Amino acid sequence: MHPLPDRATDLRAPVGDTRPQPPVTGQDAQMTVDVTPGGTVVVSGEIDRATASQLHQSLIAALHAHPEGVTLDLAAVTFCDCVGLRAFLAARHQHLDGGRCPLTLGPVSPRMTRLLQLTGTGELFAPPKTGPVRGRTGQRQ
Template sequence: MQPLSDHSIDLGTHTAGPAPRPVPTGSHPSMTVEVTPGGTVVVSGEIDSATASALRRTLRLALLAHPAGVTLDLSAVTFCDCAGLRVVLTARHQHLDGGRHALTLGPVSPRVMRLLELTGTREVLGAPEPVGKKGPSQ
């Protein structure tokens, strides 16, 4: 019987390629997050399980930099699932300032509004009318 050849590798010296780089705060191929000097967090693109951690980090940093309050602008969000909604709800719950929420929901896209209405969280978050929705004629 022939012994099997040794195909083991030395993990200390072998690399299979470049080490994976963490997603920088606010940057992801399908989502962009910017914090304005005034404390508005502007999100565009898709908020899902792949991008939720980047949004969570950015919200945490923005709330630390702007303890008086941050407005979350979701008017350019094209998709948001339960992972994204959880980030928003958790950040809002964790950052109370004397009973006042430090995270305020600003304008939202129609798709985000639909998610808020389906989940019953529109009133909890105090969501305004979605961007582009026409009000009653005057």
């Protein structure tokens, strides 16, 4: 029986570091929050431990200014960790009104869509369902 040849010397080293890099956090993290006059909160960039408190404060201020409801535009969010998700959930919890949440989702980036799907939290920010109320037999009332 012959040992296998050592092929480690045949492998070439990668030109650059191809490993995924963690998101930038701290002072270098970039997130912006803008509230439109109509009550849409537009968030862009990275939502993480360094930016989540700013997001939470902005959401609370927007909800106070627009108690009828606020739409979240998350189309430009490039990253959101569990601390960022907690900022949305905490603002929602603080402003629940008889089971009705004044925070609803508008446009959402693919990364935020995936996070909301994986955590099952997207439905918490869904607009109220409208349409005919059905009884236990399925008939319109």
